Amino acid sequence: MKSIIVALALLFSVTAGAAQQSLYQQFGGKQGIADITEEMLFQVGGDERIAHHFEDVDIVRLHRLLTEQICQVVGGPCEYTGDTMKASHRNLGISTGDFNVLVEHLIRAMEKFDIPTSAQNQLLAKLAAMHNDVVEE
């Protein structure tokens, strides 16, 4: 039992080192975030489960807004200039399943750029709090 506690303590302390850097820095700054959102949108475009939600969307604008938003959420020097989550998703009929698929692609994109799990979780928790404004049950 003691060795298990020690092992657990070690696993958690591995990530404590990463906390020396700010969350924004762990995401590679604005360029890192722009790369992640680009990768995410690229994957979304190829996913027939949710691609239809993006058919009439200006992807370049969406990429800029998402990058701003994530940058702001992780404490970077950016200001999100888009509409509120509620206003921008009104009547789009987005389900919890659609939301999950997008989250899945974001996670994959973060993994591709080797973002530490602890940093991923901090962003995901903040985005998950927007679920109720995005999804129409």
Next chain:
Amino acid sequence: MVSKSLKLVAAVILSCTSATVAANDGTRLLATGGATSIEGSAGGGIVPWATLSSYAGESQVGATAALSEVSVDDFRLSVAAASVNFYNRLEVSYAKQTFDLSTIGGELKQNIVGVKARLYGDLVYGDWPQLSAGIQHKTNQTFALPNAVGAKDDSGTDYYISAAKAWLDGFGHRTWVANLTVRNTKANQLGLLGFGGDQQDRRWQLEGSVAAFINRYWAVGVEYRQKPSNLSFAREDDWKDLFVGYFPNRSLAIVAAYTDLGSIAGLDNQHGWYLSLQASF
């Protein structure tokens, strides 16, 4: 028996590979389908959770197949189970348990039909936990021995309510999951030793699980399950385990655990290993 299990495991792994596409279409996040508990319901190892099986989202139907083995000092439990999840609203499950009395000799068998309904909420989103209610109807196939040691019935139904919640950014910036289940039961050792007895009959029991995800694919956790003690012939203890879960993709879940099952049928200190393999479709 062993070679039969191995063949089944091989079949599960094979069917897993061919079902990758179907499971990958599931619109729930990795690991939120959990594992298959020893009674066939989606959950941890020994506790049914509020989460429903597979990765089926609100407009999908999903399924799972699982094999589990619990090997302690004097006993061995083998479980083959399957489930279907309709629209992440209703889970129907079936499990066949074989309990090998390695030291005493002989075996006990029972079948379990389970139904679980998601009543409220979502494991991941919102401030409140996901809430589900379920039943497990158990039919003992080998009632002669349970009857001889004082069990009253050869079948019984458990009723339970479960609440489960995930914290994406929990302690240590890890994702944590907790589940609490309240069960009303008259089963002796899951029902393998029949139902009801000379000591008491129906009772409420508390069961809980806590797990931390080290990363997206690996979780470690503990489970605790209160047990009744209806038969004066042998004391029944609470169960606990310490587990590691591995979710390499949406098709496969592997859970290994160290378990402490206490006293079973008069033989004390039953410790050992638990291994479960689940395929999702």
